[in-house]
Amino acid sequence: MLRIRPATIQDAALLRTMIRELAEFEHQLEHVTIREEDLARDGFGKKPGFRALIAEWDSQPAGYALFFPYYSTWVGPGLFLEDLFVRPASRGKGIGKALLVAVARIATEENCCGMRWEVLDWNKKAIELYKSLGVELRRDWLSVWLDGDALQKLASKA
Amino acid sequence: MLRIRPATIQDAALLRTMIRELAEFEHQLEHVTIREEDLARDGFGKKPGFRALIAEWDSQPAGYALFFPYYSTWVGPGLFLEDLFVRPASRGKGIGKALLVAVARIATEENCCGMRWEVLDWNKKAIELYKSLGVELRRDWLSVWLDGDALQKLASKA
Numbered sequence: 001m002l003r004i005r006p007a008t009i010q011d012a013a014l015l016r017t018m019i020r021e022l023a024e025f026e027h028q029l030e031h032v033t034i035r036e037e038d039l040a041r042d043g044f045g046k047k048p049g050f051r052a053l054i055a056e057w058d059s060q061p062a063g064y065a066l067f068f069p070y071y072s073t074w075v076g077p078g079l080f081l082e083d084l085f086v087r088p089a090s091r092g093k094g095i096g097k098a099l100l101v102a103v104a105r106i107a108t109e110e111n112c113c114g115m116r117w118e119v120l121d122w123n124k125k126a127i128e129l130y131k132s133l134g135v136e137l138r139r140d141w142l143s144v145w146l147d148g149d150a151l152q153k154l155a156s157k158a
Numbered sequence: 159m160l161r162i163r164p165a166t167i168q169d170a171a172l173l174r175t176m177i178r179e180l181a182e183f184e185h186q187l188e189h190v191t192i193r194e195e196d197l198a199r200d201g202f203g204k205k206p207g208f209r210a211l212i213a214e215w216d217s218q219p220a221g222y223a224l225f226f227p228y229y230s231t232w233v234g235p236g237l238f239l240e241d242l243f244v245r246p247a248s249r250g251k252g253i254g255k256a257l258l259v260a261v262a263r264i265a266t267e268e269n270c271c272g273m274r275w276e277v278l279d280w281n282k283k284a285i286e287l288y289k290s291l292g293v294e295l296r297r298d299w300l301s302v303w304l305d306g307d308a309l310q311k312l313a314s315k316a
Contacts, residue, residue, distance in 0.1 A: 034233060042234060068228060071200060071208040072192075073240055073241050074191065074192060080228065104309055114303060134308030137301070143301075146292065
């Protein structure tokens, strides 16, 4: 049986485990440096930088959704879904969709105008699910990332 | 002469004007419904959903950058650059780069791990500038948008 509940600071270690499982699925594990204490501080402290939902199947952790607010200058506030993950053993039960519904419900309750997220172009199953829910896929926008030394260097320019 | 300053609530009308100019440049003006009062409330109220910098050239508004926090589950907090715009008459003076430097400086001052934004794939001049600053362009991530009726419909699923 499925249960979806808000994550608490007690879930920081579990979240880190599942974050790494997701990154491994995405072939990006080498980029992940986040520690349990980072998640505890950043998600459950005085000024939380994210919120998360944990999905449990028969009381076992089966997946999670992690999100934070964004602001669209076209239409107004929304929720950015940073991560959506269902563990391999728990797939095919509608858990991913249930997590999406739960986040969408929070978005509408909080008067958000929309939700945004990103998907890897080879993740056909996810894309199929998202399309069935009426999303718009924008292939003409490229993701730009600036971090590490390049960020420091830009910040120090005259 | 260039001056970059934080936007205040007095800039809400100016921001809306430049947001619409940017959307027109992007051929997306039909999607823009934001009003001056939305920006005043959402950016300069008790819980601001964004911050903005205004660039002035010889005391005339020449462009803006608008950003808000994000959270990367790989590395931690960052700044998402929602909009970066330089008015046509003020291009070629390095204003876009100066705005990027100013946002990068805020990011490093606030111990952010990175910056993220999006660029339209046909905007070669912007892509060239970003590349010269050491960004990473990720073409394998697709943008997913869910809003309006589709969001309401998803939120109301059992």
